[in-house]
Amino acid sequence: xxxKELRDFLERENEKMRPGETARIESxxxxxxxxxxxxxxRLAGEYPARTAINQxxxxxxxxxxxxxxxxxxxxxxxxxxxxxxxxxxxLDEMSPLQEEHSxxxxxxxxLVESWHELGSWRWRTSQESS
Numbered sequence: 001x002x003x004k005e006l007r008d009f010l011e012r013e014n015e016k017m018r019p020g021e022t023a024r025i026e027s028x029x030x031x032x033x034x035x036x037x038x039x040x041x042r043l044a045g046e047y048p049a050r051t052a053i054n055q056x057x058x059x060x061x062x063x064x065x066x067x068x069x070x071x072x073x074x075x076x077x078x079x080x081x082x083x084x085x086x087x088x089x090x091l092d093e094m095s096p097l098q099e100e101h102s103x104x105x106x107x108x109x110x111l112v113e114s115w116h117e118l119g120s121w122r123w124r125t126s127q128e129s130s
Contacts, residue, residue: 003092006106010085043124046076053077054112061107083119084110 033041052069053076059067069077088110101109 001101001103001106002096003088006103006110007085007088007092009103010081010088014081014085042075045072046079046120046123049073049076053080057111057115058108061104061111079123080111080115080119083115083123087114087119 049072052073056067056069056073056077057080059065066074066077084107088106
């Protein structure tokens with residue numbers, strides 16, 4: 001699977017991942033709290049939820065569908081998904097995929113391992129600076 005194929009898959013699945021209820025909850029937060037408070041809340045909530053989100057991401061990678069998650073966990077999983085789309089696109093631009101791995105293995109790496117090594121740092125930095 002090439003990085004482009006993986007990114008195309010991620011983009012197709014992205015539309016399925018954003019349930020209306022989660023978007024509604026996030027829009028309520030945006031409407032009722034200042035941006036600095038919203039960012040602080042999101043930053044504070046991500047780390048304690050990591051184990052559950054890791055498990056949800058691994059479940060998706062293995063089974064092709066998301067397990068039941070509460071709205072807040074879904075938001076954090078979606079943050080990882082956005083990271084995976086961006087990072088796979090960047091990797092495709094920088095270098096064609098050389099290693100042969102299954103989609104499941106690449107999803108596990110993008111949604112869990114690369115998130116812990118790079119994505120969460122980039123996400124936190126963007127949250128703190130916006």
